[in-house]
Amino acid sequence: GQQLNQSPQSMFIQEGEDVSMNCTSSSIFNTWLWYKQDPGEGPVLLIALYKAGELTSNGRLTAQFGITRKDSFLNISASIPSDVGIYFCAGQRPGMRFGAGTRLTVKP
Amino acid sequence: GAGVSQSPSNKVTEKGKDVELRCDPISGHTALYWYRQSLGQGLEFLIYFQGNSAPDKSGLPSDRFSAERTGGSVSTLTIQRTQQEDSAVYLCASSRDFRETQYFGPGTRLLVL
Numbered sequence: 001g002q003q004l005n006q007s008p009q010s011m012f013i014q015e016g017e018d019v020s021m022n023c024t025s026s027s028i029f030n031t032w033l034w035y036k037q038d039p040g041e042g043p044v045l046l047i048a049l050y051k052a053g054e055l056t057s058n059g060r061l062t063a064q065f066g067i068t069r070k071d072s073f074l075n076i077s078a079s080i081p082s083d084v085g086i087y088f089c090a091g092q093r094p095g096m097r098f099g100a101g102t103r104l105t106v107k108p
Numbered sequence: 109g110a111g112v113s114q115s116p117s118n119k120v121t122e123k124g125k126d127v128e129l130r131c132d133p134i135s136g137h138t139a140l141y142w143y144r145q146s147l148g149q150g151l152e153f154l155i156y157f158q159g160n161s162a163p164d165k166s167g168l169p170s171d172r173f174s175a176e177r178t179g180g181s182v183s184t185l186t187i188q189r190t191q192q193e194d195s196a197v198y199l200c201a202s203s204r205d206f207r208e209t210q211y212f213g214p215g216t217r218l219l220v221l
Contacts, residue, residue: 006150031209033209033210035212040214041214041215042112042199042201042212042213042215043151043199043212045209045210045211048209088150088151090151092210096141096143096151096153097153098143098150098151098152098153099150100149100150101149101150
């Protein structure tokens with residue numbers, strides 16, 4: 001199925017650093033979502049964005065729904081070791097299409 | 109239960125056999141989705157049910173794959189004549205309706221030998 005272009009594929013950062021990842025698509029979506037998946041678990045929703053241009057924060061996480069409705073970014077500030085995992089973006093309209101994921105490693 | 113549940117959690121089968129995977133959505137959620145996740149990959153949309161409407165089957169990879177949702181609640185994904193490339197984690201998600209956020213179950217890990 002159609003995939004979103006998510007980058008970077010992986011990141012190795014030091015604890016305390018900020019992280020930024022993004023997704024782009026050639027198609028418009030009505031909703032953008034960001035999920036985190038730990039090994040052996042299903043994805044867990046972090047942030048949902050419903051309107052073009054919307055900027056939403058959830059603790060140390062900030063995400064934006066691009067004005068063209070074809071892109072979104074996720075920022076994590078002051079990373080901590082438990083931020084380790086795979087982060088997926090998803091566009092919904094209504095069936096979801098997912099990015100390939102960004103694997104985040106945080107070194108203490 | 110409070111979340112989406114799936115069964116079995118793991119399934120090992122032989123090539124050519126049929127398998128059935130079950131999803132129990134969150135109570136009251138009218139929308140139900142099936143996805144597939146191959147090892148180290150992102151999620152691939154398979155099929156979507158919304159209330160009594162005809163399902164969106166646009167993501168099913170072949171006619172060996174089918175799904176039902178009886179009574180607007182529990183759903184079963186059936187894979188006939190399984191192939192080794194069907195090995196993956198099959199995830200189910202539900203939402204209040206298609207405009208609302210989806211919540212995922214833990215998945216069924218399918219291994220076809």
